[in-house]
Amino acid sequence: MDYKVFSNWLKFKWVDRFSSLAVAFALALMAWLYGSNRDQEIVDNVTIPVVVSLNSLQQDHFMLDVVSNMKVHVSFSGAPLKIREFRRALEHDACVSKINYSVTEERLGEFKFGDNVVIAESDIPVPQGVRARLVDGKNKIPVTVYRLGEKLIPVRLESGVESSVLSQILIEPASVLVKGPVEILERTKSIPTHFTAIPFSPMGFQNNISQSVRVAVVDELEGKPVKVLPSKVLVRSIPEPKKIYEISDVSIRFLCPSNFAFKPRFTDERSAKIDIKIQGPVLNDLPKILAYIDLTARPGTPGLNVESVKLQLPREFLLLEEIARERTIELIPLEAAKKTSGPLGAAP
Incomplete structure (x- = not known):
């Protein structure tokens, strides 16, 4: 056989074999891709919690205010076996996106500003063989950043x-x-x-x-x-300074109802006054004490009656020694009172 003919035949045979192998490989690859796509399982619209924290180096100077219960909607795809394993992790809230936020250099001097933290697919922790897909425009978390300071403030x-x-x-x-x-x-x-x-x-x-x-x-x-x-x-x-007051000859008054039919009087002059000992705040003048006999509680009876003296002390004052409160008084009908001298003791 001629050498040139043999060479052409050999070249054609090798080209034919390589072409057959390439076609076979391409067909196998297409079959594998088709089969793998048919085996893919998709989980749509899953809410994943998001935790945004401030860079540890900036926590002494800034505070991050984020919305509670932050979540993003994610779709997952992968082989059925991988997706089934991942579903169990989702049921136990084991998939959480953790973002570390840093204040940029151009905003370090601001006291307060708002920003959006963009969640990327790489921020979603998924096992090998599972892919996360986020919806563009719905993967942003609003945050507010405050600059921190110190101030000495009075306590209320x-x-x-x-x-x-x-x-x-x-x-x-x-x-x-x-x-x-x-x-x-x-x-x-x-x-x-x-x-x-x-x-x-x-x-x-x-x-x-x-x-x-x-x-x-x-x-x-x-x-x-x-x-x-x-x-x-x-x-x-704070203990308040106290002072003891001894007040003598405090006049006792009568508290009478309207249209009272009697004129009250004491049986002797000494019964018309009392001496008291009280304690209270320090004052420049003597405290005002009101001592009286209340005749409004029951109907009056002509003649001698035994009544009790009541005291009205200023606020924050305390009676240190009890006094003899019972007094004998006389109730004189008004017509008879006009013919006698005035009552002993203070007028009503």
Whole structure:
């Protein structure tokens, strides 16, 4: 056989074989792709929790305010076996997207700004063989960033006590160091305590006894968390200086009803006055005491009657020694009273 003919025959034979192999490989690849696509399983519209946290290096300078229960809608695809395993993880909420947010350099000087955290498919933790797909435009989480600062703020006691009692209460320390959003701290004039019923006994104030209790300061302002140092303050009562007053010859008056048919009088001059001993705040003048016999409670009976003296003391005053309250008085009918001299004791 001629050499040239043999060479052409050999070249044609090899080309034919390679062409056959290439066609066979292409057909096999197409068959594999077709089969693998037929074996794919899809899970649509699954809500995945998203946790956005601030970069640990910026947590001392900024605070991240995010919406609670943040979620994104994700579709998953993969082999049936992989999808079945992944479904069990989804049922136990084991698939959570965790995002680490950092404040960009150009925004480091801002006190407050809003931003959107974009969730990428790579941020969804899936096992090998499962692919996550997000819907464009629905993969953004809004966040608000606050710059943090510190301010010494006076403490305000929330207890429901009267203002007169508040004047006898001391808070230690009077101001606390608060760390929180700068814009909130700038407009905050005082920080309240948690509402607390102050267990101070009135007798403690009256007896000049110091009382104290520790009260927690709130840990948020305008709905935003703050750090307070110290977290509790000491609320202490201030014993008010007291003075003892001995007042002599306090006139006893009569409290009579309208159109009273009798004129009351004491049987002797000494019965018309009392001496009392009281304790109360320090005053420049003697406190005003009202002593009286109440004749409005029952109908009057002409002649001699034994009645009890009542005292009306100023606020925050205490009677130190009990007095003899019973007094013998005489009720004279008005017609007869015109013919006799006036009653002993104070006029009604």
